[in-house]
Amino acid sequence: MKYYVLQRILLAIPMFFILISVIFFVLRIxxxxxxxxxLGGKAPQEVIEAKREKLGxxxxxxxxxxxxVGNLLxxxxxxxxxxxxxxxxxxxxxxxxxxxxxxxxxIIAVVIGIFWGSEASRNREKTVDLSxxxxxxxxxxxxxFWFGMIMQLVFGVWLxxxxxxxxxxxxPGFYEKTGFLLIDTLIDGNMDAFFSxxxxxxxxxxxxxxxxxxxxxxxxxxxxxxTLTKDFIKAAKARGIRRGAIVYRHALKxxxxxxxxxxxxxxALLLAGAVLTxxxxxxxxxxxFLVKKIKDRDFISIQGTIVIFALLVISVSIIIxxxxxxxxxxxxx
Amino acid sequence: MKNDANRYAVNIKRLRIHYQTRNxxxxxxxxxxxxxxxxxxxxxxxxxxxxxxxxxxxxxxILPDSTRVEGQxxxxxxxxxxxxxxxxxxxxxxxxxxxxxxxxxSLNPIMKVKDHFMETINTHKPxxxxxKAIDMIKKALDAVGIESDRLNEYPFQFSGGMRQRTMIAxxxxxxxxxxxxxxxxxxxxxxxxxxxxxxxxxxxxxxNSSMLLITHDMGxxxxxxxxxxxxxxxxxxxxxxxxxxYKEPKHPYTKALLGSIPNTDIKxxxxxxxxxxxPDLLNHPERCRFAPRCPKAMEKCWEETPHDxxxxxxxxxxxxxxxxxxxxxxxxxxxxxxxx
Amino acid sequence: MSMVDEKRKKFISxxxxxGIKELFRTKTGVLxxxxxxxxxxxxxxxxxAPLIAPYNPVTKAGESFQPPSLQHLFGTDNLGxxxxxxxxxxxxxxxxxxxxxxxxAASIGIPLGLISGYVGGVLDxxxxxxxxxxxxxxxxxxxxAIAAVLGPGVFNVGMSIAxxxxxxxxxxxxxxxxxxxxxxxxxxARSIGAKNWEIVIRYILPNVLPSVVVVLSMNLADxxxxxxxxxxxxxxxxxxxxxxxxxxSNGQRFVLQNDWWMVLFPGLAIITVVLGxxxxxxxxxxxxxxxxxxxR
Numbered sequence: 001m002k003y004y005v006l007q008r009i010l011l012a013i014p015m016f017f018i019l020i021s022v023i024f025f026v027l028r029i030x031x032x033x034x035x036x037x038x039l040g041g042k043a044p045q046e047v048i049e050a051k052r053e054k055l056g057x058x059x060x061x062x063x064x065x066x067x068x069v070g071n072l073l074x075x076x077x078x079x080x081x082x083x084x085x086x087x088x089x090x091x092x093x094x095x096x097x098x099x100x101x102x103x104x105x106x107i108i109a110v111v112i113g114i115f116w117g118s119e120a121s122r123n124r125e126k127t128v129d130l131s132x133x134x135x136x137x138x139x140x141x142x143x144x145f146w147f148g149m150i151m152q153l154v155f156g157v158w159l160x161x162x163x164x165x166x167x168x169x170x171x172p173g174f175y176e177k178t179g180f181l182l183i184d185t186l187i188d189g190n191m192d193a194f195f196s197x198x199x200x201x202x203x204x205x206x207x208x209x210x211x212x213x214x215x216x217x218x219x220x221x222x223x224x225x226x227t228l229t230k231d232f233i234k235a236a237k238a239r240g241i242r243r244g245a246i247v248y249r250h251a252l253k254x255x256x257x258x259x260x261x262x263x264x265x266x267x268a269l270l271l272a273g274a275v276l277t278x279x280x281x282x283x284x285x286x287x288x289f290l291v292k293k294i295k296d297r298d299f300i301s302i303q304g305t306i307v308i309f310a311l312l313v314i315s316v317s318i319i320i321x322x323x324x325x326x327x328x329x330x331x332x333x
Numbered sequence: 334m335k336n337d338a339n340r341y342a343v344n345i346k347r348l349r350i351h352y353q354t355r356n357x358x359x360x361x362x363x364x365x366x367x368x369x370x371x372x373x374x375x376x377x378x379x380x381x382x383x384x385x386x387x388x389x390x391x392x393x394x395i396l397p398d399s400t401r402v403e404g405q406x407x408x409x410x411x412x413x414x415x416x417x418x419x420x421x422x423x424x425x426x427x428x429x430x431x432x433x434x435x436x437x438x439s440l441n442p443i444m445k446v447k448d449h450f451m452e453t454i455n456t457h458k459p460x461x462x463x464x465k466a467i468d469m470i471k472k473a474l475d476a477v478g479i480e481s482d483r484l485n486e487y488p489f490q491f492s493g494g495m496r497q498r499t500m501i502a503x504x505x506x507x508x509x510x511x512x513x514x515x516x517x518x519x520x521x522x523x524x525x526x527x528x529x530x531x532x533x534x535x536x537x538x539x540x541n542s543s544m545l546l547i548t549h550d551m552g553x554x555x556x557x558x559x560x561x562x563x564x565x566x567x568x569x570x571x572x573x574x575x576x577x578x579y580k581e582p583k584h585p586y587t588k589a590l591l592g593s594i595p596n597t598d599i600k601x602x603x604x605x606x607x608x609x610x611x612p613d614l615l616n617h618p619e620r621c622r623f624a625p626r627c628p629k630a631m632e633k634c635w636e637e638t639p640h641d642x643x644x645x646x647x648x649x650x651x652x653x654x655x656x657x658x659x660x661x662x663x664x665x666x667x668x669x670x671x672x673x
Numbered sequence: 674m675s676m677v678d679e680k681r682k683k684f685i686s687x688x689x690x691x692g693i694k695e696l697f698r699t700k701t702g703v704l705x706x707x708x709x710x711x712x713x714x715x716x717x718x719x720x721x722a723p724l725i726a727p728y729n730p731v732t733k734a735g736e737s738f739q740p741p742s743l744q745h746l747f748g749t750d751n752l753g754x755x756x757x758x759x760x761x762x763x764x765x766x767x768x769x770x771x772x773x774x775x776x777x778a779a780s781i782g783i784p785l786g787l788i789s790g791y792v793g794g795v796l797d798x799x800x801x802x803x804x805x806x807x808x809x810x811x812x813x814x815x816x817x818a819i820a821a822v823l824g825p826g827v828f829n830v831g832m833s834i835a836x837x838x839x840x841x842x843x844x845x846x847x848x849x850x851x852x853x854x855x856x857x858x859x860x861x862a863r864s865i866g867a868k869n870w871e872i873v874i875r876y877i878l879p880n881v882l883p884s885v886v887v888v889l890s891m892n893l894a895d896x897x898x899x900x901x902x903x904x905x906x907x908x909x910x911x912x913x914x915x916x917x918x919x920x921x922s923n924g925q926r927f928v929l930q931n932d933w934w935m936v937l938f939p940g941l942a943i944i945t946v947v948l949g950x951x952x953x954x955x956x957x958x959x960x961x962x963x964x965x966x967x968x969r
Contacts, residue, residue: 027818
């Protein structure tokens with residue numbers, strides 16, 4: 001098992017390397033000079049040159065690349081071209097917000113997907129199943145930002161139950177510690193803040209979760225159906241094993257590997273969805289950060305953010321693979 | 334005086350099985366009746382698609398929900414077709430069990446071999462002590478020739494032959510009344526086949542269960558079976574003790590089946606086969622199902638389904654050719670003595 | 674068969690009617706049919722926009738923030754532009770970008786996949802790992818990065834999305850080719866002296882293409898969603914060109930003023946086009962890989 005873990009991590013390194021290289025080169029071929037964009041067209045040539053040298057942009061591209069990789073390995077993502085603050089810091093400030101949103105969205109998607117999916121696979125052609133299929137196809141076609149806006153209209157504007165933007169109302173005397181509001185407010189003992197945080201979290205998390213759940217539901221249902229037709233299920237049935245045990249111990253557990261794999265792939269979609277959801281709800285996370293930096297042409301920040309995304313995606317895929325190997329012994333032998 | 338029911342492990346009366354398909358009902362089993370005695374091996378043979386596997390699954394009642402099953406299946410005196418779901422579930426694995434055709438896919442790949450057994454035992458005897466359960470498992474594994482120190486392994490670590498032996502052990506661990514073996518050797522290569530047959534042969538000596546041995550391979554039943562039933566087109570066309578089937582086959586189909594077995598007799602260089610194809614079980618008019626391929630078909634064969642005739646030697650034949658010779662028609666309800 | 678039947682067969686209409694009857698036999702077939710109708714509607718919108726749209730989508734056509742009425746079926750946006758016209762013209766942009774991106778993605782992915790799968794070795798491994806890395810990375814974010822680099826415009830956005838989806842085609846083709854290249858019929862072809870490129874094009878390609886067809890349809894749906902997402906973020910088509918994603922971002926700005934029509938209609942447009950492609954791909958899937966055991 002440990003051997004498998006090691007193997008898996010080693011395999012991830014070239015992939016990470018490729019991603020960061022792709023990011024590097026893609027951003028360097030940007031039309032238009034970023035320095036010019038930063039300083040404005042009217043700046044004198046010497047100032048531009050000086051700036052360029054300061055940022056290390058006048059070196060040959062190969063050398064720039066080596067410096068870039070070297071810095072990355074040290075954990076240095078550079079300094080934002082606009083705010084001059086380390087990109088690490090700026091991302092770290094916003095990271096918990098995105099994580100909190102993504103986590104709750106994921107939980108909602110998983111709960112819907114696994115329960116509805118299992119029930120649908122066991123009760124083919126009945127209401128549970130048919131409604132699941134309709135839901136899956138329909139929700140798949142719904143853009144997450146549109147869904148978010150409809151939620152805002154219905155629950156925010158028409159019914160006035162929930163807020164449509166931000167993470168928290170302004171609450172005097174409250175300071176974030178971990179950045180995870182649900183935790184911070186509880187630690188602080190500030191129940192008003194806690195409920196406010198929840199109220200702000202509901203719409204974005206549900207929007208994200210529901211939209212992601214469509215694919216998930218389809219996968220769970222599909223996989224369970226496939227597993228339920230397998231011979232060993234029939235054989236277990238022929239030994240008189242109870243229906244519940246068949247579904248959970250035999251079918252679901254066997255479906256878990258492909259389901260988890262799908263969950264892992266969903267993570268990428270989850271991140272993409274998070275970017276869109278954050279924009280819709282003015283949620284101060286990495287998504288809105290990225291979009292803003294792109295508009296600012298702050299390509300060092302852009303680069304740094306995408307590197308973080310790559311790191312996240314690869315880490316999740318490693319974790320999923322490890323869990324898979326733990327569940328299904330065939331994988332690790 | 335012992336009554337009829339206690340003489341038989343399984344007594345099937347007028348079993349009729351219809352699959353529902355998009356194009357209409359497929360009559361996979363039409364008026365099938367036979368009895369299996371305790372500790373007897375009954376071989377059910379026939380071509381692919383003749384309905385023999387269906388009978389096996391019908392006894393376990395694991396056919397798809399949309400299948401219509403009529404008639405009676407008496408297991409130890411009780412008509413299990415009348416059992417409700419939960420009642421049936423209780424006897425599966427305990428009173429009646431099945432050995433499946435493909436050992437590679439019939440075991441849960443992510444469950445240890447030991448757990449397969451423990452699950453079955455705990456389902457049927459939840460109060461049993463762990464040590465007793467392990468004893469039962471060891472006994473079953475011994476009977477099939479698997480070392481008990483391999484219990485903690487996973488199915489994929491077993492060879493095909495070992496997996497099939499595991500399946501056999503699982504089928505007999507609760508000491509069922511009857512074990513249905515559905516093509517137990519078909520997926521295995523010839524050498525492993527021989528091993529499995531040997532295992533089954535040994536079991537016959539040491540266990541109390543009867544067996545319904547379903548196969549298309551006349552060679553497999555040649556050693557193991559006590560009595561043989563020949564199926565064609567969803568019907569039982571001949572039934573008799575093994576020796577009589579092989580030496581004095583009656584039904585033209587049985588004869589043709591035996592004739593098509595390749596043998597190493599130099600004089601018989603001609604490999605005969607039965608021309609034509611098995612009948613379409615979807616659209617079946619009322620006539621002898623074998624008529625289109627039968628070398629001895631008469632006009633009557635094309636007009637009416639032959640009755641089940643009881644012959645002098647105790648065997649049964651569903652063929653108009655034997656109408657005159659026979660003593661009477663077979664009555665599944667009749668209490669009688671089976672020959673052999 | 675009678676002479677009349679023989680004659681009937683010669684008319685295409687016979688096949689069309691037969692095809693439609695066949696479609697209606699399964700539920701999936703009906704879905705595919707609905708999908709085709711939806712898509713046909715949008716294609717008509719795209720092609721005949723000037724004839725269908727009542728107003729110029731780019732100029733002010735009435736008062737701002739008007740809810741739906743008889744003059745403005747979908748209402749007007751914050752600049753007084755007629756939303757219905759914008760939705761109709763938006764089809765053109767959406768479909769154009771979708772087709773460009775999918776065609777380019779397939780043109781890159783399929784040949785690369787063929788070569789990589791057939792040749793194998795180091796080239797294959799390098800390509801595969803690059804494509805896998807791109808594939809697992811969140812598509813939208815990659816598209817954002819590339820769109821940021823390339824800038825707005827139909828072609829540029831199409832290219833950004835194409836890069837995101839090329840790995841999908843690569844993977845499918847490469848996996849199929851690499852498993853198929855050792856099959857008997859390929860060996861047979863080789864043994865009669867077929868050259869490599871002949872084998873790939875004449876033997877392997879026809880066998881792997883069907884799986885691509887299904888993906889193509891779903892891809893078109895994904896392309897539309899991705900494009901809408903890009904425009905929503907302000908990184909896609911530049912205003913004032915009518916674009917559904919852009920209109921939605923506009924709608925988002927004024928949500929608190931209850932501009933529900935600005936949100937609802939462009940969104941419904943996206944949903945129905947994507948549904949159209951989804952249904953179509955379900956139908957194609959059923960046609961090309963008939964489901965065993967799905968309808969009992």
